[in-house]
Amino acid sequence: MSQLLVALLIAVAGGAGAVARHTIDTFFPIKNKPYLATLFINTSGSFLAGLSFGLITVYLPTVLSFIITTGFLGGFTTFSASSFQLASLVQRRRFTEAGFYAVTQLIFSVIFVFLGLWIAI
Amino acid sequence: MPLPKRDLLLVFIGGALGTLLRFFIGQLISSSGDFPLATFVVNISGSFAIGFLLARLGALSEGAAVSVKQRNWKLFLGTGFLGGFTTYSAFAFEIAALGPVVPGVSLLYAALTIVLGVVAALVGIWVAGNSSRRRNT
Numbered sequence: 536m537s538q539l540l541v542a543l544l545i546a547v548a549g550g551a552g553a554v555a556r557h558t559i560d561t562f563f564p565i566k567n568k569p570y571l572a573t574l575f576i577n578t579s580g581s582f583l584a585g586l587s588f589g590l591i592t593v594y595l596p597t598v599l600s601f602i603i604t605t606g607f608l609g610g611f612t613t614f615s616a617s618s619f620q621l622a623s624l625v626q627r628r629r630f631t632e633a634g635f636y637a638v639t640q641l642i643f644s645v646i647f648v649f650l651g652l653w654i655a656i
Numbered sequence: 657m658p659l660p661k662r663d664l665l666l667v668f669i670g671g672a673l674g675t676l677l678r679f680f681i682g683q684l685i686s687s688s689g690d691f692p693l694a695t696f697v698v699n700i701s702g703s704f705a706i707g708f709l710l711a712r713l714g715a716l717s718e719g720a721a722v723s724v725k726q727r728n729w730k731l732f733l734g735t736g737f738l739g740g741f742t743t744y745s746a747f748a749f750e751i752a753a754l755g756p757v758v759p760g761v762s763l764l765y766a767a768l769t770i771v772l773g774v775v776a777a778l779v780g781i782w783v784a785g786n787s788s789r790r791r792n793t
Binding site (some may be wrong): 540558561609614616625650 | 659663664669670671674677683705706710730734740742743744746747769774776777778781
């Protein structure tokens with residue numbers, strides 16, 4: 536597959552991931568804490584990254600790995616929204632809540648990567 | 657209650673462009689030793705940009721309802737482009753991959769990205785506030 540086609544497929548997959556994130560954000564049942572939707576998106580995206588990387592490494596061509604992980608899941612998960620949510624918690628001096636959010640998101644995302652890999656392999 | 661097609665299109669195009677830029681940066685910047693420099697650069701610069709963007713859009717709408725134009729920019733650049741540009745899954749994956757091999761680097765990478773991401777967003781908000789104040793006086 537040509538490099539240009541791979542780049543194009545990654546971009547399209549990233550756009551689709553962003554649309555999926557926006558849809559979940561909009562319909563997320565808990566409205567008063569917007570970071571909970573981001574927490575859900577980033578932890579589930581990390582699980583899927585571990586799972587798809589594991590499945591692709593074992594069963595499928597690696598170019599698919601780029602399209603799914605770099606493309607779709609990279610577009611689906613977001614670091615910028617998380618940083619902004621943490622910054623606005625810090626500005627309102629809600630340090631405990633900010634710390635709890637940052638640490639929970641990090642630990643669960645990393646555990647879910649391992650869990651995804653473990654299920655796949 | 658489906659989402660407006662226009663919103664989805666803005667998020668899709670922004671997300672595709674942001675993802676493409678992240679992919680190119682990933683090809684250009686190689687890891688510095690074990691440290692995943694490309695994802696680090698992407699996530700910190702994206703955090704600065706989202707602070708700047710949302711503060712600028714918010715500052716413009718203070719006391720007034722957010723205009724359709726501002727909402728569209730927020731969907732295209734914020735939710736789409738910067739959301740697609742930055743990534744949490746690659747960040748978490750790299751921490752998981754480095755953890756068993758070089759635990760110190762993994763921990764440093766995690767802590768540094770999260771802390772500097774928040775600092776970058778705060779600096780972005782601050783810069784947006786300063787530049788809009790200068791423009792108004």
